[in-house]
Amino acid sequence: MKLATERAANPDGRLLVISRDLVMAAPAAGIAGTLQEALDRWDEVHPALEALSERIDAGRAGNARPFRPEAIAAPLPRAWQWLDASAFPSHGALMQKAFDLPPIATDPPLMYQGLSHQFLGPCDDVPLPSEADGIDFEGEFGIVTGEVPMGISASEAVGCIRLIVQINDWSLRAIAPVEMKTGFGWIQAKPACSMAPVALTPDELGEAWQDGRLDSRLRVEVNGKHFGEVPTGEMQFSFGELVAHAARTRHLCAGTIIGSGTVASREYASVGSCCIAERRAIEAIEFGAPETPFLRFGDRVGMEALVGDAAPFGMIDQQVTKG
Numbered sequence: 001m002k003l004a005t006e007r008a009a010n011p012d013g014r015l016l017v018i019s020r021d022l023v024m025a026a027p028a029a030g031i032a033g034t035l036q037e038a039l040d041r042w043d044e045v046h047p048a049l050e051a052l053s054e055r056i057d058a059g060r061a062g063n064a065r066p067f068r069p070e071a072i073a074a075p076l077p078r079a080w081q082w083l084d085a086s087a088f089p090s091h092g093a094l095m096q097k098a099f100d101l102p103p104i105a106t107d108p109p110l111m112y113q114g115l116s117h118q119f120l121g122p123c124d125d126v127p128l129p130s131e132a133d134g135i136d137f138e139g140e141f142g143i144v145t146g147e148v149p150m151g152i153s154a155s156e157a158v159g160c161i162r163l164i165v166q167i168n169d170w171s172l173r174a175i176a177p178v179e180m181k182t183g184f185g186w187i188q189a190k191p192a193c194s195m196a197p198v199a200l201t202p203d204e205l206g207e208a209w210q211d212g213r214l215d216s217r218l219r220v221e222v223n224g225k226h227f228g229e230v231p232t233g234e235m236q237f238s239f240g241e242l243v244a245h246a247a248r249t250r251h252l253c254a255g256t257i258i259g260s261g262t263v264a265s266r267e268y269a270s271v272g273s274c275c276i277a278e279r280r281a282i283e284a285i286e287f288g289a290p291e292t293p294f295l296r297f298g299d300r301v302g303m304e305a306l307v308g309d310a311a312p313f314g315m316i317d318q319q320v321t322k323g
Contacts, residue, residue: 001053001201005073013073019056025067039254074119074195082116084259085109087237091264094281109237120194122316127323134173135295139218139274142167142259143239148252157243158212166196166305166313196313208307212238218263221302228272230263297322
């Protein structure tokens, strides 16, 4: 099943069910008004949402209309909690090597708690205060949970995953090192993230979803030029492990979003990267200094996740603007 959120007068939008080919959409009126409501009442509303999805695909949904990504907000325009991990070790290893940083000595996943009260839609402008802040994108994936009890195991946690989403985690690289040195985490370096228009239930991915991991490729373009098409096969920790890590000492409410961190590969020379900082790290290692600039106002970033030949999440296509 594929779900999206249409902009509405209320801040949480209006829940839509989307056809599998991303052509048609139907409001979930009478089932759940918003995605957060659906997550809060998942066991109750899931069968009716699935039935509506089947009617849309069969051409039998009387209230279906063409799906318009430009009218779509993030699947969750605001969320109770956003926790982002760093589950691709080659990304961290490159950054450490390029900047001569010591390895982070930890066995559990790295994870921080970020801004969750706003997620930008897939076609929204990205307003930021200054080009001097080192504007960067980070392509990644995330999951949205149902209720998760404290102390859950990784194998049990997979069953708490309700939806899978595609995320652009915007970052300000000039600010991040300063905040990291405080030991208190990021505030100014991490503005609002963006989401692709469509959230998927795990079964929608078929064999591309196995043991809490997604088998896909993330394609990135900057100003219409290819930047990377990076496979997700090197994810060190499964999403089940990430959920269990987050829930070790706390209960997670329905609607918690947990990210994978920047998708990365050891084969970066052939597949490219999903963020500018990583490409700059590669350039610093190979050429002695970074060459690729960070983003400027007016630049456009496109991201599209590919599962086989399909793009089931839709596309993020945004312009950076002066805030």
